[in-house]
Amino acid sequence: MSDIFTEETRDRARAIMARYPAGRERSALLPMLHLVQSVQGYVSPEGMAFCAEMLGITKAQVAAVATFYTMYKRRPTGDWLVSVCTNTMCGVLGGDKAYKALSEHLGVGHDETTEDGTITLEHAECLAACDYAPVMTVNYEFFDRIDADRALDVVKQLENGERPQPSRGPRLCTFKEASLQLAGWADDRDGAVGEGPAGEPTLAGNRLAERFGVTVAGFDPNTPIGGNGNGSGPGHSVPPTAPKPASDGKPAGDTPAVGKESK
Amino acid sequence: MSNPSQGALAKLTPVLTKRWLSPDAWKIGVYERLDGYAALRKAFKAQPDELIALMKDSGLRGRGGAGFPTGMKWGFIPQNDGKPHYLVVNADEGEPGTCKDLPLMMADPHSLVEGIIIAAYAIRANFAAIYIRGEAMHAARRLRNAVNEAYQRGYLGRNILGTGFDLDLVVHSGAGAYICGEETALLDSLEGYRGQPRLKPPFPATHGLYSAPTVVNNVETICSVPYIVLGGGAWWKTMGTEKSPGPKIYSISGRVQNPGQYECSLGITLRELLELAGGMQDGHQLRFWTPGGSSTPLLTAEHLDTPMDFESMAAAGTMLGTTAVQIFSDQDCPVYATYRWIEFYHHESCGKCTPCREGNYWMAHVLRRILSGAGTHEDLDTLLDACDNLLGRSFCALGDGATSPVTSSIKYFKQDYLDYIEGRKAPMFGAGELVGAH
Numbered sequence: 001m002s003d004i005f006t007e008e009t010r011d012r013a014r015a016i017m018a019r020y021p022a023g024r025e026r027s028a029l030l031p032m033l034h035l036v037q038s039v040q041g042y043v044s045p046e047g048m049a050f051c052a053e054m055l056g057i058t059k060a061q062v063a064a065v066a067t068f069y070t071m072y073k074r075r076p077t078g079d080w081l082v083s084v085c086t087n088t089m090c091g092v093l094g095g096d097k098a099y100k101a102l103s104e105h106l107g108v109g110h111d112e113t114t115e116d117g118t119i120t121l122e123h124a125e126c127l128a129a130c131d132y133a134p135v136m137t138v139n140y141e142f143f144d145r146i147d148a149d150r151a152l153d154v155v156k157q158l159e160n161g162e163r164p165q166p167s168r169g170p171r172l173c174t175f176k177e178a179s180l181q182l183a184g185w186a187d188d189r190d191g192a193v194g195e196g197p198a199g200e201p202t203l204a205g206n207r208l209a210e211r212f213g214v215t216v217a218g219f220d221p222n223t224p225i226g227g228n229g230n231g232s233g234p235g236h237s238v239p240p241t242a243p244k245p246a247s248d249g250k251p252a253g254d255t256p257a258v259g260k261e262s263k
Numbered sequence: 264m265s266n267p268s269q270g271a272l273a274k275l276t277p278v279l280t281k282r283w284l285s286p287d288a289w290k291i292g293v294y295e296r297l298d299g300y301a302a303l304r305k306a307f308k309a310q311p312d313e314l315i316a317l318m319k320d321s322g323l324r325g326r327g328g329a330g331f332p333t334g335m336k337w338g339f340i341p342q343n344d345g346k347p348h349y350l351v352v353n354a355d356e357g358e359p360g361t362c363k364d365l366p367l368m369m370a371d372p373h374s375l376v377e378g379i380i381i382a383a384y385a386i387r388a389n390f391a392a393i394y395i396r397g398e399a400m401h402a403a404r405r406l407r408n409a410v411n412e413a414y415q416r417g418y419l420g421r422n423i424l425g426t427g428f429d430l431d432l433v434v435h436s437g438a439g440a441y442i443c444g445e446e447t448a449l450l451d452s453l454e455g456y457r458g459q460p461r462l463k464p465p466f467p468a469t470h471g472l473y474s475a476p477t478v479v480n481n482v483e484t485i486c487s488v489p490y491i492v493l494g495g496g497a498w499w500k501t502m503g504t505e506k507s508p509g510p511k512i513y514s515i516s517g518r519v520q521n522p523g524q525y526e527c528s529l530g531i532t533l534r535e536l537l538e539l540a541g542g543m544q545d546g547h548q549l550r551f552w553t554p555g556g557s558s559t560p561l562l563t564a565e566h567l568d569t570p571m572d573f574e575s576m577a578a579a580g581t582m583l584g585t586t587a588v589q590i591f592s593d594q595d596c597p598v599y600a601t602y603r604w605i606e607f608y609h610h611e612s613c614g615k616c617t618p619c620r621e622g623n624y625w626m627a628h629v630l631r632r633i634l635s636g637a638g639t640h641e642d643l644d645t646l647l648d649a650c651d652n653l654l655g656r657s658f659c660a661l662g663d664g665a666t667s668p669v670t671s672s673i674k675y676f677k678q679d680y681l682d683y684i685e686g687r688k689a690p691m692f693g694a695g696e697l698v699g700a701h
Contacts, residue, residue: 019433021347021390024473029455030438034397055455068457068613070439071397083398087359088557088603089516092595125441125607126359127398130516130589131523140400168369169401182397182436186407193408194290196401198283202366204523206277206284208267208539214275216502216510221301223495225309225317 005050009039013054016184026055029065031183033072038179042073071182073120078113079174080158083124084136084151090126094147095134099123101148102155119158120175131201132167139178141166144199170195271538274531276502276510279486280524283370289405291412294373300418302489306381307426314385314492321496322508323488327353327444327481328555328584329660330507330573339468340386340476348388349472351453351479352379354395354402355437355444358556359607360587363512364482366524368395368402371486372409378485380418380430381492386478389429394449397437407434441611445659446479448613459615460659483512503529507572507583515540517590518547530572533562536588547592551675555584557604558664560671561597581671597676598683599691601668602630608665619662622653626669633683636690643673643680 013032020027029051036047048062055062066072073081084099085091099121106114106121113120129135132144136151143154144167157164163172170192173181181187200207209215282288282297291299306314319334340348352375356364368375375393383391395403410432413419421429435453442448443458450472452458471477487509491499500508507529513536516522520541527536533552543549551561554571560581562569569579576583591600609623626649629642650666657663673680682688 021473024454026455027435027453030452031436033438034436065455065457068440069397069437072438086603087607088600089360089589091603092591092600093517124398125610126357126361128356128362128365128396130360130362130587131514132362133516133522137398140398142401166401169404178400181400181404182438184407184434184436186411187404193404194287196369197286198366198370201521201523202370203283204521205275205525205527205539206280208272208525209275209277209281210284212266212272212275214272214277216276216278218498218501219490219494220498221298221305221493223493223498225305225313225492225495 004046005036005039009035009050010054012183012185013050017054019184026057029055029057029062030069033062033066033069034179034182034184037072038176038183041077041079041176041179042075070125076113076117077175078118078120079176080118080172081120081122081139081175082136082155082158083122083127083138083140085125085127085129085134086123087126089130090134093134095136098134098136098146098148098151102151105152105155119155131204132199138164138166138172139175141169141172143167166196167199168196267535267538271531271535274527274535275525275539276528277526278490278502278510279367279371279374279483280512280526282374283366288371289369289373289409291373291409291416294371298493299373300377300416302492303377303380303418304424306384306492307424307428311385311387314381317491317496318385318488321491321499322506323484323491323499324507324509324573325481326483326487326511326585328358328558328582330583333480333484333487336468336478336480337382337386339466340478341469342387344476346475347390347473348386349475349477350379350383350386350388350391351446351450351472351477352391352393352482352485353444353446353449353479354393354399354482355441355449356399356482357396357441357444358558358585358587359604360514360516360553360556360589361585362514362516362587363524363585365399365402367482367486367512368399368406372402372405373413374486374489375406375482376409376413376418376432378488379432380413380423381488382478382480382485383430384428386476388478390431390433392433392435392453392472394435394437394443394453396443397439399436403434403436410434440613441607442613442659442661445661448659449479450477457613459613460661462658504570504572504574506574511586513571513586513588515588515590517552518544518549518592518595519590520544530570530575532568532570533588534567536571537567537590543590543592547594549590550593550595551591551597551600551672553584553587553589554581556587557589557607558582558661558667559584560667561675562671563675581667596679596691597672598630598634598679601672602627602634604668605630605665608661612662612665616658616662618653619657619659619665622649622657622662623665625649626665633680634691635693636683636686638680638684640681640684642684643677647673
């Protein structure tokens with residue numbers, strides 16, 4: 001075990017433990033499992049033993065946790081973990097077809113890795129990006145609005161040793177490097193945090209509001225915290241300072257929500 | 264595409280989302296120039312109890328799906344009890360259809376950090392954690408950066424802004440488990456265990472993280488706090504309805520022209536929201552939709568004018584949930600949609616209670632049989648019977664939620680089921696090609 005996990009990894013494990021209140025170091029277990037995954041590309045029996053030793057708990061206690069969560073891989077995982085969302089929305093919009101195309105192209109099924117050990121395929125449950133559906137991720141970085149052709153294109157680039165550019169988030173890093181970030185280490189690649197602009201679906205409502213000049217009226221950042229101008233509700237004690245009237249001088253609560261003028 | 268009507272446009276309320284248009288708002292300097300951390304300075308001049316009273320006055324209700332009044336939740340934390348208090352932010356966004364918290368943390372992570380500091384000050388917590396789903400790497404990267412920046416500027420750590428208030432904030436990535444969106448499962452997971460829900464009571468307000476008084480709030484809830492501190496409860500209540508006040512980020516996806524995030528006054532109708540989203544895609548007619556994720560019973564075109572607020576959705580037999588509005592058309596099959604959602608619940612069931620673990624396993628099998636053309640009329644009774652044994656009998660609300668797509672799709676679309684069973688509709692697939700059946 002000492003061969004696999006260096007003193008640097010041990011220091012990192014201790015740093016994770018130090019994030020939590022004293023006596024509550026077991027909270028470090030999930031990030032620590034990401035940490036051992038960053039070393040080996042999966043959670044091995046040695047990795048579980050390492051966590052158990054660091055935290056002073058049994059290997060069985062670690063195994064109970066490691067086997068519960070989808071993101072801890074029990075077998076060696078490729079450099080590129082390709083996850084296609086096949087939950088309902090992505091599935092009906094093309095995710096099912098994209099998954100099938102990738103599975104046929106790579107010759108692997110769910111949670112399987114190509115013979116050369118570089119690419120692992122899985123179908124994922126909802127990835128919280130339904131406005132960009134259908135989506136796939138590579139090492140959890142998003143490729144938005146894919147179809148079977150686009151999914152194949154991304155995977156073929158990976159096969160050629162290229163790093164396709166995700167739609168949101170920065171340049172791809174390997175599965176092990178991503179696991180280190182999941183353990184809580186910042187992405188130290190120059191400029192990486194800033195990469196990944198907000199896509200149009202994210203901004204859709206804002207764009208409309210901007211185009212038609214819709215703003216929310218009546219916002220006064222100096223409104224007193226105690227004086228809400230709305231009277232006291234039952235059980236609400238009036239703070240010592242006298243409530244001021246609402247900023248617009250009118251009774252609160254019956255003003256229109258939005259002031260809008262067409263541009 | 265025609266422009267939205269004035270009535271629909273008047274429902275837009277860009278408050279939490281307005282900084283998203285500034286591409287560098289994730290940097291602390293830009294955030295500060297855009298009124299960032301002004302609410303924190305203002306909050307520190309008030310007493311913690313005044314902030315709790317402010318949240319009560321604002322009528323803010325939790326944005327994670329249940330709609331519990333936030334001020335009341337904060338007020339449940341016992342004071343002067345000698346125990347440490349904790350604030351935990353639920354950023355485990357995973358309810359199918361839901362996609363509001365990730366863009367919020369991506370574009371404006373400091374608004375969450377600022378809200379956390381104010382909330383922690385109000386409930387007298389000196390340790391807070393953001394439990395963010397593991398797959399959300401891009402948002403976690405921005406959050407970790409924001410937390411580091413906030414420490415460097417003295418907004419986190421010891422003696423914040425000279426007030427004597429201390430707060431440590433940890434960004435904790437999960438590892439892929441829908442159940443961890445349930446608050447007590449989240450707490451177990453954060454403590455380093457399998458994410459399985461706890462028996463309630465006791466509630467987290469008295470026995471939460473490390474058995475100490477804990478507030479668990481959703482990302483959007485906490486991000487609302489700085490705006491309420493600045494603008495006041497009366498201003499907040501100028502938006503939304505009397506019982507569901509404020510702005511809310513509606514996430515519309517599926518068969519619409521412009522899917523995306525639309526922050527609107529609570530109580531907007533689907534007809535209005537569809538107008539904002541450019542209408543249905545060409546060649547598609549609205550057939551069924553979820554108001555707030557897959558755990559909220561389906562609605563149909565009959566419900567185009569029902570206000571999407573907590574009360575009106577409940578009156579219509581569904582729930583507001585996470586305002587994850589998923590739009591399906593006449594070209595989508597409600598039986599297949601239900602099948603995929605039940606495969607999801609089957610995969611994500613934590614296994615702790617029998618109704619959810621076994622119920623979803625069997626419902627997935629029955630739905631698969633129906634879709635492959637081998638279903639029977641008794642299968643529909645079996646599905647409803649399984650739902651009867653799940654709803655109200657599972658350990659947590661996530662098990663209850665699994666029944667929503669089944670009972671509502673049988674209620675509105677029984678004919679679709681019968682068409683498969685009676686051979687009028689071609690089987691969706693043979694047994695060999697069940698993508699997603701893991």
